Amino acid sequence: MGQPPPSERALVAALDPYARLIEIGVGRRPDVARALAERGREVVAIDVEMSEAARDAAARDAAKSPEAAGEGSLRAVTADVTALATDDERAIRNALGPSASESGFDAVYARNLPAELQRPTVALAERLDAACLFTTLGFEEPVVDVRRRATESGTVVYVAR
Template sequence: MSDARRSAVARTLANFRRLCEVGIGRRSAVAATLADGGASVTATDVHDHAVPDGVTFVRDDIVTAADRSDPGDHYRVDCVYALNVPPELHRPLLWVATRVDAACAFTTLGGDPPAVDATPLALADGETLYVARDPDGTLSSRR
């Protein structure tokens, strides 16, 4: 994902005050931008990763979280999102967001279609953000 595409995603998610990026890996630019803008951002991954100042890291597996009766406080946010997420994680991502009543948005890997019902939101610089859940209409108001 290019810098321009990351910026487009961050601008789109900037209306949320509390967010959780699932599977942050080593790509922390979106989380950093959101935190710099005043949002409370938590990042999760199955492996430990350093995150920028202002971002909280929790080691967790979204698949395991989807199976728990309580996914965890770190998912109790306004929006759960993931970048370049493979299709096998779309359903657990949406399940966790639904359980905590959060919006759910993600980008896919290359040409992979979403594996859950999601509305594509075309962003600047050719990025597509898939909106799988938007209970407060925060993302749909951007269309």
């Protein structure tokens, strides 16, 4: 497997300071979530329909040796960010696990986040008192208030909170 694309490397670098993260819309590309877990982060990757690639990545993580268990984790969860942004705490805890209320999350992020999911993603981050970072599809501008963080690769990471 070759070097990850510059946009992935830029997003992983921007998310490196956060210990517990939620990826919105993991889709068929769990590479960022997996890279963060390999760096010792706890990642919950969600999507409305979980792909086989994301399930496989989470299953490989769950099958790690006991020695590697403390090195980070990746869980794949079927959930809808639009619902999570408005659900009560109990529903969020049921979807995201006990860490949603116990230790919390430090950041909510997404790669290639379409405009229609930007508001609910930011709303979920606000509910969890977490940072919110994302990249867009490239041809779309953010529809929420953001600060732009340009990277060496030319990728723009948007910071919404």
